Amino acid sequence: MEEEKNNVDNFLQSVCRFVSTEERAQDIQDELRDHIDSYIDEYIHDGMNIEDATSKALKQMGDPYYLSNNFKENISNNRRIFIVGLTVSFMAILASVNIYGYINNIYTFSDIFMNLVFIILNIPIIVLLLKTHKKSKKLDTSNPVFYIQSYKTSTWYENMLKPIKWLCIFSFAINLIPDFNIFDLLSKSEIIFEYLNTITISIMYLIMIIVFYTASPKSQNNIIYPEGILTFESFIPWDKISAYRWVKEHSKNKAIYSIELKFKKKPSSYKYSLRSQLIKVSSSQINLVDEVFKSNGIDKRQCF
Known part of the structure; x- marks a missing residue:
């Protein structure tokens, strides 16, 4: 059952990869999850087990990467x-x-x-x-690759x-x-x-x-590209980042996660960009962001 839940969550996350706010992503995911659940209930009623029913329901929904273009936000330069x-x-x-x-x-x-x-x-x-x-x-x-979903x-x-x-x-x-x-x-x-x-x-x-x-941070639209991270005021190549860490805060009884970047000591115009600010990240994207940083050889730290 846990595996099926993860498959559904991964599907929904892929569909919302071009959505910039957690609130809008949550609305889209809730609506799509209702459709998926209805398909699963229908297939189980027809005699399928939960694993096969979930797999068929996700196939019925379509390719998540294709669907993501339907929800893609147009971020103007x-x-x-x-x-x-x-x-x-x-x-x-x-x-x-x-x-x-x-x-x-x-x-x-x-x-x-x-x-x-x-x-x-x-x-x-x-x-x-x-x-x-x-x-x-x-x-x-x-x-x-995807938009980093922030909070309002x-x-x-x-x-x-x-x-x-x-x-x-x-x-x-x-x-x-x-x-x-x-x-x-x-x-x-x-x-x-x-x-x-x-x-x-x-x-x-x-x-x-x-x-x-x-x-x-509310004016930020942070986008992950194969080359690096594009924020409102700067572009940060992966090779300029030496390490990163997660920062957890609480506001209005809600946990808010931000990622703090540490830059390499070599002087660079990119060092200025995030010296005094954090990138807010949706809790649903923590594992996804970790994977991207790991694939680019960037160390995860508890503190700097």
Whole structure:
């Protein structure tokens, strides 16, 4: 009986290999499992044993790899370009405002220095997303092995980011409400200074909100390819990973699993990608992910 159950589970997992969230995969599997169970009951009623009935029921359902294409989610690459375009536009406006203020003696160099540092610190994110977009376009010509199914349920580090993100949004809204009562007391140059400050701070908040969005696991679509793992912000070749380990957490009385990757010491642009984040993985895919890492010669560790 256990073997038949495993055969059904493996069939359903193969059908849902191109589904990116555990919740949607569970809905599909529940529906298909009802069909399989009805076939099994029918064949057992006709005199078959459980093993033969299960085997015939799965054959009746069809090829799981063919069926998986019917449920395949279309993950667009344009989202990265949209994020890059939006961020670059905000950075260009921020730079223009500061240059305008400096040229017109509204800002001193010390006023614009931190803003320029802020822009420079965000450039690596832009470069990384562009590299990933270019790589993802190449990978479009090859077939993925499967999608890593994630959760909609938030983990502790996502919950920790929420108040910070909302603080940025609230502060951004506050900065859009200028205090017109004091403008009568200010000179023209001081009014321009206040307006430029409002624009500068608002744009910086907007960029920070975008960065929080890209860092959130909920925005990730992680795909396993024969060459490596494609995440939203980077592509990680198998030969860049030295080891991995599983991390188990609990949120809302539910166990949530994530995989943490350790990169080889050789400097690489890929090392940046997952330095401070984990890949959330459905519990039903743990064995599948273990097999993929094992086949690529990557060690499983208890701790790093």
